[in-house]
Amino acid sequence: MDELELLKKDWKNAEKHYPSLSHDEIYKMTHSKSSSIVKWIFYISLIELGLGLILALVNPRIDNEIIYPTWLEAIGYFTIPVLIYFIVMFYKNYKSISATDNVRKLIKNILKTRKTVKYYVLFNLIFTGIFSAIAVFIAYIQASGGYEKFNETAHFKEYAILVLVIVLFSALFIAIAYGLYYLLYGILLKRLNRNYDELKKLEV
Amino acid sequence: MNKELEHRFVEQLQKHQNIVHKVCRLYTNNADAHNDLFQEITIQLWRAYPKFRGDSKFSTWMYRVGLNTAITLYRKSKRRINTQEFNTVEFKIKAEEYDDTEEQQLKLLYKAVHQLNDIEKALVFLYLEDKDYREISQTLGITEVNARVKMNRVKKKLKTILNP
Numbered sequence: 001m002d003e004l005e006l007l008k009k010d011w012k013n014a015e016k017h018y019p020s021l022s023h024d025e026i027y028k029m030t031h032s033k034s035s036s037i038v039k040w041i042f043y044i045s046l047i048e049l050g051l052g053l054i055l056a057l058v059n060p061r062i063d064n065e066i067i068y069p070t071w072l073e074a075i076g077y078f079t080i081p082v083l084i085y086f087i088v089m090f091y092k093n094y095k096s097i098s099a100t101d102n103v104r105k106l107i108k109n110i111l112k113t114r115k116t117v118k119y120y121v122l123f124n125l126i127f128t129g130i131f132s133a134i135a136v137f138i139a140y141i142q143a144s145g146g147y148e149k150f151n152e153t154a155h156f157k158e159y160a161i162l163v164l165v166i167v168l169f170s171a172l173f174i175a176i177a178y179g180l181y182y183l184l185y186g187i188l189l190k191r192l193n194r195n196y197d198e199l200k201k202l203e204v
Numbered sequence: 205m206n207k208e209l210e211h212r213f214v215e216q217l218q219k220h221q222n223i224v225h226k227v228c229r230l231y232t233n234n235a236d237a238h239n240d241l242f243q244e245i246t247i248q249l250w251r252a253y254p255k256f257r258g259d260s261k262f263s264t265w266m267y268r269v270g271l272n273t274a275i276t277l278y279r280k281s282k283r284r285i286n287t288q289e290f291n292t293v294e295f296k297i298k299a300e301e302y303d304d305t306e307e308q309q310l311k312l313l314y315k316a317v318h319q320l321n322d323i324e325k326a327l328v329f330l331y332l333e334d335k336d337y338r339e340i341s342q343t344l345g346i347t348e349v350n351a352r353v354k355m356n357r358v359k360k361k362l363k364t365i366l367n368p
Contacts, residue, residue: 003362004331006306007313011226011332018225021242026214026221029246036244036277099248099269099277100255103326104345106272191322195275198323202350 037192038097038110044188045094045117049087052124053080068138072131079127086120107196114189118181125177129170136166213253216262217246223266226333230325231274233318245273268343271329275322309366316365324358331355 057080093113099106140162141147217224224245228238249269256265317328323344330340341351 002359003313003366004328004359006309007317007328008332008334010310015222018222018229021218021221023214023218026218026246027210029243030210030214030250032243032247034244034247034251035240035279036248036273037279038277040279098255099252099272100265101272102268102343102345103272103275103323107276110276191280192276195322198321199344199346202346202354 037188040188041110041114042094045090045113048117048121049083049090052083052120053087055124055128067142068135072134072138076131079123082123083120086116086123090116090120104196104199107192107199110192111189111196114185118185121181122178125174129174133166133170137162209253210250213250217249217266220263220266223263224270227270227274227329230317230329231278231322237280241274241278244278245270248273248277264339267330267333267335271326271343275326312366313362316362319365320358320361324354324361327351327355327358 090113093109093116097106097109097113101109224242225238227245228241232238232241249266252269256262317325320328326344327340330343335343337348337351337355340355341348344351346354
């Protein structure tokens with residue numbers, strides 16, 4: 001006999017052996033807390049979205065003695081509409097997650113929601129990197145007595161070293177942050193990705 | 205109104221609770237995990253219930269939400285023992301004990317099914333529940349042809365696990 005047919009026969013026989021939960025027991029369950037992955041993703045995303053906004057609104061000023069040009073500040077505020085766009089997209093994607101969709105669509109929607117936040121964080125990281133690189137550059141020049149003085153004394157070598165150090169530090173910062181992020185989501189979404197790949201593989 | 209809706213929901217779920225138990229049976233391997241998953245499916249069903257329009261059967265709708273929860277939404281709790289990956293060593297030992305009695309074979313079969321991946325389990329589950337390929341494909345979101353192809357592969361895989 002076919003293996004599955006044998007299993008099917010037993011499967012039907014087992015029907016009467018399952019536990020029978022009472023009305024009250026099930027009622028209680030409907031009021032218990034969900035531990036679904038979507039809930040986790042939602043909370044983590046909220047924290048990330050919030051942190052990004054706080055970072056954009058509260059421009060940290062490390063040293064008050066340095067006067068930054070207004071255009072630099074303007075760029076800082078310019079990012080707020082971009083962040084809001086991401087948040088709206090996140091909300092829309094999140095709303096589209098429904099347990100009554102088919103398996104493939106459900107996983108796809110969850111991953112899409114996650115991806116929006118990923119791009120949001122990436123945008124924040126890169127922007128913070130560039131922004132702080134410019135800020136450090138300006139601060140350094142001011143600290144060494146203003147642009148003219150720096151220009152007089154500095155040669156190509158000094159310029160090159162300064163730019164290199166700033167770029168390296170920014171890149172390192174972004175790489176470490178993104179690496180940690182990647183690791184965290186690699187673990188959290190491992191099962192989802194695996195199942196989605198399995199379904200996608202079938203469609204080739 | 206809401207209370208009335210809730211009681212109607214619980215009533216329907218209680219009547220069809222075997223569907224949920226069966227999903228739990230395939231996707232978990234101890235009593236604690238079984239209860240955990242049962243609870244999560246119940247929560248997801250209740251949440252989705254306002255959108256249930258009754259144009260499909262309550263039980264059909266349950267299959268979808270139940271599988272979605274087991275495959276996608278449910279987070280394995282720490283108590284749950286992970287379903288092992290295909291482990292040849294273990295099965296060689298088992299194969300030596302292989303006895304032709306039906307019960308022994310069934311035991312091995314269930315063990316083999318537990319070793320399948322989440323998607324393969326869903327196919328086996330729907331097959332055991334006498335669902336046709338149309339419904340299987342609609343539940344998983346793949347084409348009917350691919351559902352058939354995959355089902356044949358699962359059958360082969362089960363055979364290999366049982367007769368290494």
